[in-house]
Amino acid sequence: MQQIINFVLRNKTSLLFLLLFFVSIALTIQSHSYHKSKFINSANFFTGGIYESASSVSNYFDLKTQNEILVEENNKLRSQLLNDLDSSLTSISRIDTTTFNGRYKIQTAKIINNNYSASKNYLTINKGEKHGLKEDLAVITSKGIVGIIDNTSNGYARVLSILSTKSKINAQLKANNHIGSLEWNANSSSIVQLTDISKFAPVKQGDTIVTGGQSSIFPQGIPIGIVDNFVLDISGDTYTVDVKLFNDMTNLSHVYIIENLDTEEIKLLENPVNE
Amino acid sequence: MNSLNINNIIRFVVLILAQALIFNHINFIDSVNPYPYILFILLFPVNNNRTLFIFLSFMLGLFVDIFSDSGGVHAAACVSIAFARPPILKFAFGMIYEHQTIKFNNTEFGNRVIYFLILIILHHLILFSLEVFNISNILLVLKKTLFSSVFTLILCILISVLFSKKQR
Known part of the structure; x- marks a missing residue:
């Protein structure tokens, strides 16, 4: 001893x-x-508070670009609204509210910490459980997707960025319904990879890639990016497509969080209780 | 002795905050970040308690990990260089270290650069191989190590020269 x-x-x-x-x-x-x-993780009271106070100062530096992004989005939405008005005059059963029977609930949040240099990147946002956020909600901006919430605390939440080797998101070509999964090879912060696209799919440079309808997290048709380059896999069955993102992941500020209200129901349906 | 303690506590807090709020967001040429927070380990007084030193290095790394959402990679790298420091001190400074009278302010500049360089490369190599965690990406690890090491070394030397007291 x-x-x-x-x-x-x-x-x-x-x-x-x-x-x-x-x-x-x-x-x-x-x-x-x-x-x-x-x-x-950075979504706790202590680090979240420090990041929030730091970002309340650094916010002022890119107010101008953020305003431009907002105006651009308003412009897009307004033109959509005006063009939609004509066609909707014919349909009588239009309900004048945004919340009635909607499938998706949308919230805004602000990014207080953004990383994109590691191989697994996370963002921290200034909303958390007390605002109704939970794991597995989709995070997007007006231009494209950002990631998925993977950890929440009372006042803050951590977002798993699409710039992470851990992230896997269902995506498809906009022109036809060939689906694949969106991954990242940690090389460049503006290019992600879309794998498992069937070799029979007519891929062209400049095609738009959007989110697919197979995940219950993202709604179908959220823009991701355009095809930059594509090669046939070693096996010869599938394409690996380099996708140039619409979002500038290095300069993000305001994001939207989308909650699919049907997720519970879909999950229940997909994993029936074992008897 | 007391002022030395206070000095180190201030250094600990300031370096973590500087790393989290400034140096993690430099992203030079898309992805090169310096990690000058390890100056705390590099400049920790030599003749102090080693157990305490290793534990403090672990806490330093852990705090940086919490801020940058990286699991435990900084903690692992910091603990390793804290453990490997004495032999490297002996290699870089030779006889002076043997007598335990080393003061970083009045060592020769060349020796200090070599000492910084070895520890920085060791730290970054462990850091990036754990962070990428994939042997097939070894080139990416080496590339990141090289660029970040140069960046960190320059910053460490600048900071240590700027904040050292004049010895007259």
Whole structure:
């Protein structure tokens, strides 16, 4: 017994080093699996508060570009509204409210921390559970998709960016319904990869890629980007397409959070209770 | 002794905040970020308690991890360089280290650069290989290590020169 204690005392630095090193490796591995990194994340009271106060200062620097983006979006929505008005005059059963029987609930939030240089990137937004956010909600901007909420605290939430090797999102060609999954190879912050597109799909440079209807997270048809380049896979069955994003992921500020109110029902239907 | 402690506590807090709010968002040429927060480990007084030193390095890395959502990669890298520091000190400074009288302010500049460089490269190599976590991407790891190391080294030298007291 004496010898064991002596051994521990003699090698206490090495033992402490090994212990702490394994703790950090364990934390790293845990953070690689989806929804597991409960403890080490920036969506907590402390870091969220610091990021929020820092972003309240740095906000002023890009007010001009953010205003331009807003005006551009307003312009788009207004033209949609005016063009839609003509066709809707014929349909009588139009209900004049935005919330009645809607399938999607939309909220706005502000990004207070944005990363895009690592291989698994996260964003922090200034809304959380007390605003009704939870895991697996879609986050988009007026131009395209941003990511999926993967962790929430009371006042803040963490978003798994599409610029992450962990992220996998169902996407499709806009022109026809060939679907694939959207991934990222960590090379460039403006290019993501769309894999598993069938080789029979007519892919062209400049085609638009939108979200597919197969996930219950994103609504169908949210713009993602355009085809930049494409190659046939090694197996020869599928294309891997480089997609140039509409969003400038390095300069994001205001985002929309989309909640699909039917998610519960869809999940219940897809995973029936085992008997 | 007391002022030394206060000095280190201030350094700890300021470096973490600077890393989280400024240096994580530099993104030079799309993805190169410096990590000068390890100056805390580089400049920690030599003749202090080693167990405490390793533990503090772990906490330093963990805080940076929480801020940058990276699991435990910074903590692992920091603990490793804290553990590997004594042999590297001996290699870089030779005899002076043997007598335990080292003060970073009055060491030779060349020695200090070599000491910084070895620890920075070690830190970044562990950091990026854990962060990418994929052997087939080893080129990406080496590329990131190289660029970030140069960036961090320049910043570390600048900061340590700017904030060192004049020894007359």
